[in-house]
Amino acid sequence: MGMTLTGALEDRSTWSATGWCPVEKAVEIIGSRPAMLIMREAFYGTTRFDDFVERVGVAPATAASHLRTLVAAGLLERHVYQEPGARRREEYRLTDAGTDLLPVVLGLFQWGRKHTSTNPPISFTHTGCDEPVGVAVQCDAGHRVGLAEITATTVLPSVREPVPPPEHSAPAPRPRPASAG
């Protein structure tokens, strides 16, 4: 249960992830229904405002707000184009950063298909070899890795949050009851 925490990470009473955790930042950007579904639609190839509104199923104001956030965060970019003889149009295109979110969206798809009562009439395959596509946790050596086989290590001597220096009388460092893992 849980991954293996080594060294300074072992004692959970000495550190917290608040502040530096990439998951937090990521969730602030795409951690909402509209934002995530806009990204889903972007992966399906949707580029136009009204299509996002219709296909995600939100009000224009909501779509506009989230699209602005996603553009500001660099996941989408607004691109003006004009076909000959047609009026000027705008489209929202996936950037490299946006495309990098594919594992997350596909991971949610995979999880939802397995663990919720959804039976999607759609499936994803590798264009080259026709095999089903999914996400996997693995190491750089190519091994499939389960949660129990992950070791978390610290680069720094301490992951402690920046706190006022304990020079003067220490303000009673909360005694953690039986916190030793």
Next chain:
Amino acid sequence: MGMTLTGALEDRSTWSATGWCPVEKAVEIIGSRPAMLIMREAFYGTTRFDDFVERVGVAPATAASHLRTLVAAGLLERHVYQEPGARRREEYRLTDAGTDLLPVVLGLFQWGRKHTSTNPPISFTHTGCDEPVGVAVQCDAGHRVGLAEITATTVLPSVREPVPPPEHSAPAPRPRPASAG
């Protein structure tokens, strides 16, 4: 840009993902800051209520509410235990369904580290071989797959949503600007 849509999926004006999409269901459960961070903490090994409250940084009511949702959705389970000579305790443990969310959480971590200004002093390696651990999109044959190499296919003849039959005058099928994939 976008994946390849084949057959009945090609014409985006004839279908929408609303209703059956696993991503939607998944997002309803874990698509919020508190829920996602509770899961992050669960992966780090947190099991007790007060620790979730403190480490996620939310009010008890918020934590209780989301924990209840996560238990109801089957990602965590409440487990009562009693060490000899100690009072009865409860803990929230990851279920198999909860553990299956690892690719998503790790995917968010990976994305956030690369695309937001977070420099986490922590890294994850494969316990066996010490190589860095990450998530990857790949097919069952083991090929790494990019967005452009994914083909979406339909199992059913049509993914069309139940709509009122377009018997009367059709409302001018919008000209799609360069939508052909």
Next chain:
DNA sequence: CTCCTGGCTTCAGAAGAGTGAAGTTACCCA
């Protein structure tokens, strides 16, 4: 018997997100 702790619940209030409807602007076409 009272204290303390873990694990909550309850409450009132503030803040934020989402809505539908309508309005706005830019541009092409007839």
Next chain:
DNA sequence: TGGGTAACTTCACTCTTCTGAAGCCAGGAG
């Protein structure tokens, strides 16, 4: 000159979520 459409914005409102503070209950420990 007028119409249509894309891409929004604005408005007034509702609905939900989160918060802080307090309270509650059970079960050891002193």
